[in-house]
Amino acid sequence: MTSSSTQWRLFGVAWLVIAVAAVALGGEVARRDGKESVRRQATTASALHAAVLRSELERHRSLPTVLAQDPDLVAMLSRRDAASADRLNRKYEGLARDVRAAAIYALDANGLTVAASNWQLPTSFIGSSYRFRPYYHEAMRDGQASFFALGTVSGRPGLYLSRRVDDPAGRPLGVIVAKVEFDALEADWRASGEPTYVTDSDGVVLITTVPGWRFHTTEPLTADRRRRLAADQTAGATVPVPLPFEVGADGLVRIQADVPAGLYAEATDPIADTGWRLNLLVPAGETISRGVMMARLLALLSIALLATLSGIVLRRRQRAAARAVEAERDRLELEHRIDLRTSELRATNDLLSHEIDERRRLETIRQDLQDELIQANKLATLGQIAAGVAHEINQPIAAIRTHADSASLHLKRNDGEAAQRSLASIDGLTQRVGAITDELRAFSRKTRSETVAVGVNAAVDGALLLVGGRLREKGVTLEWNAAPAALAVLAERNRLEQVMLNLLQNAMEALDGVAAPVIGIGVDVKGRTVSIHVTDNGPGVSATVRQRLFTPFTTDKSDGLGLGLVISRDIVAGFGGELTLEPTLSGTRFVIRLAKAR
Template sequence: MAFSDLQPRLSTVLRPTERPWIGLAVVWLVLAVGAALIAGELARRQAEGDLARQAQAGAALHAAVLRSELEKHRSLPLVLAQDPEAVALLTDPGPARTDQVDRKLERLAEQTRAAAIYLLDAKGVARAASNWRLPTSFVGEDYSFRPYFTRAMQTGDAEFFALGTVSGRPGLYLARRMADADGRVVGVAVVKVEFDALEADWRGSGEPAYVADPSGVILITSVPDWRFRTVAPMSDAQRRQVLTGQTLGHDALAPLPFRTADARPALVTAAVDGPPESWIAASADTATPGWTLHLLSPAGTAILVAVSNARAVALLAVTLLMGAVGVLLRRRQLAEAQMRAEEAARADLERRIDERTVELRAANDELNRQIDERRAAEAGREMLREELVQANKLATLGQIAAGVAHEINQPVAAIRTSAETVLAYLKRDDGEGVTRTANRIAELTARIGSITDELRAFSRKTTSRPSAVSPDEAIDGALVLLTGRLRASRIAVTRAKAPSLKVLADRVRLEQVILNLVQNAVEALDEAGVAEPRLSLSVAATGDGVEIVIADNGPGLSDEIAGALFTPFVTTKATGLGLGLVICRDIVASFGGELNTRPSDAGAVFVISLKAA
């Protein structure tokens, strides 16, 4: 029975029952609700903690900026108290001196961005001010009633935050007592600092910030409606004490409509330019005695997003868990039906396996036959390659035979002449001459022997594996066979030897490659008719390899020829087959090396790169 015949039966057997699935749905609902509630609460706490740390860091940063602003201006009264011109004005006022000090205070206010800088004499009357040009100039006004004047005269310096009596703008007054050279008190130097720019920066950040003094009165704030309100309700006595020396509106000293955090950040609800929202309230010390900076960081959206995400993840996790349980339940229902279906399908599968086995056995036999044929073809190809290399070698010997014959004829003729000379020395009974001539004959025969040995070794068919070979010895062998050809062509040969270097190669085959390349160079030089033909052979180490460079000063290689130089049956010779360089590159590749050309401005350059032994 085929497996497709079992499908109608399986669809009936595999239909799930309803009871387990109803129970699974109830469990999923209970777990989902519980997990969402727990995850939401944990996420809310985690989000509040993260927001509290961020708010605390933001409050510390705002406090640092405020401290920097205050420290910059606190130095101004101290400098003015020691300024000789300012002291001289309060000691002996005059129109010229007043004008000079007014201008100095005006420049100083512009440079430090102070709201106002002015000098009060010992009676509290302003003698010079930075706003002397304005209609609201302080010059001539009596400020003896201001707390910062009385405190500075008593204690030496004072700081007082209040509304300006002329401008009506809030600011911090920094006062310093001034004395002449004899130590007599002559007046007070006052600098008024306004925080409009700082408050604008706080408003731009989107996080309400405000600074409260030791009494809890808000002095600096990014929300103008909160200025001179309090962080907590005040008693009547506290209100009277704060209002001393101040002129405030009817809403002043009213508590803020929300609870302000004390030492640790806390979640509060406050309305800032809109409906009430959730904020994280944090505070930080400003280093000004009693001043505390408070910062509100938005929290409602972040907490809502964190809780929503946590609940979504919890629901997803519970759903995935119940999905996995549902899969297991479904698999359990399918297990028995699948087991029966497998028994029915097993018999059909065994039958198909038997049929397929017969087909595979026949295909395997055919594959083995093809492998044997391929191996035979590979062996034939290798034998053909060896024969081609040997044929190239013998063809090369045929090309250099005339030169080698000329090299042998010269010492043979010299031997004949030397033999006749020996006979002449014997007739004259000249033993010394006989010995000298016999030694010459021995040298000539040795030279003939080296040439014939080199020919015999070169022509021998070899398939030896690469071993340690001296490149210089291979070059010497090739030059021995080409000495006559080089001499006939009047080619100057230069060598750069490296006797200590060894390469992995077969000496005879490496010699065959060098001989082919040198012979090609000789033919190129002859055809070009170079006036002073030169040929250079050098051996040098390059990293972990060795390079044999063969260069001539012939016409060189064009880009078109260089690109197809190692392509079979591509040649520039009239009678060439275009296989010499292909065979040479194949021989070098069998050593694990490379044969390439190198660009040159004069002549052709071939480089044999081999592995160092």
């Protein structure tokens, strides 16, 4: 008894150490993967935002150049008569409205405003001197200039683009200025939910989705730069101070003010020909924490299953040793006391009955653990496809918003038919979002493997509805030859979808780096057997892994646990079918064989 207790103590300590190590390792791997994932997301979003900003700048950059060649402007700056100035005021007013510029105005050689698009407003620039602004003296000196600052009259931030105006002899007559404001661009960026800001070459924040960061800095400014900011009235009354950021050793940014507190991944893109840099922050804390939690849970469930199986083996060995000792004692006693044989046999029979009950209980526990492992694999799969599903939902939501705006405009124009079409489109898009969320709820629900008639097309389409976004994101071509509409197999809908999702996930990961990735899904019927095959044109399964493919913890992926195919095979076996890997000339081909439902 003492030896048995010692074995169980050592067994418990050993598996406790293994569980702690596995949970720690799984959490660290998931943490590292989560960081890389949010960094990739930040890089992609930053590139898109930078492209939009470059497009906006290019659209306005040529405006002063064109206006500087306007004969009316040259004539007005040469003669300075009221009629010419009035014509330019009206021209600039209409032009500013058409090109969506905040203001267009002309300065004479002394920096005095002589014509402006806001000539009729109380905040008109006419008569104001902007000789102190860099965009005036730099344009007079170099021919052109750009300068970002708060407006001295409007108090609104914007980019001033200027161009010198010369007479036919090449003598400078003045400067034409166009002010561009980025309110609409900031609003679009703000809607994405990712804090974004643009800094100049000195690290001063110019454009930002967080108003409290404007004219703050990424690092302390030199005394000379502070004096220039004050002289140019760049930031108005704002005192430039460093942004409320703390950069950790892992490269993630911790923010405590102005935006939801937490960790953010930062990506930066330079804006060519401006000296500006676009910076974008993506929330990382919740994503990393969720991934770590799921990885630790999966590791803990796996260790618990292995520990249970090992405990069963140890218990059997101990019982075998105990039975051997007992049998020897019974043999010796049988020689001397025949009358005790019956009682000894009865005791042995009671022990065997207890062992049978114990085995049944352990089998029930094993089945429950297997169901939990299948559910954990299902939730882990949902975590992997969550970004793609979110993208699938975001697209119709964005389209719903567009159609809603369109319907509002049509109603204002009394165009009922057009408004009805927009509302019909919204109804269709809402049904699509509902279909995706219904599929997610159904898929994540915990079920037991009870076989019923399941439509093949419905199961495959349900899996594709969840993973379709990732297929399109990775540029994978899907070849899906639908089965006859009435074809059904004996299975359980959600678990069959789980197997299909595991196979599609493996196929997508195998296609990383393939020039023209293709995944094919087909259905064959032979007698009472239905075969569903999933193929890809990837590098295939190595010979070493192929021999032990359906053995737990066998994988050729650097970050894989080697349990997905084992779980999928057990699910299919629970339906009375089989999951196999069939040889192909190239790529990989998995086949699910199930009984055809009557």
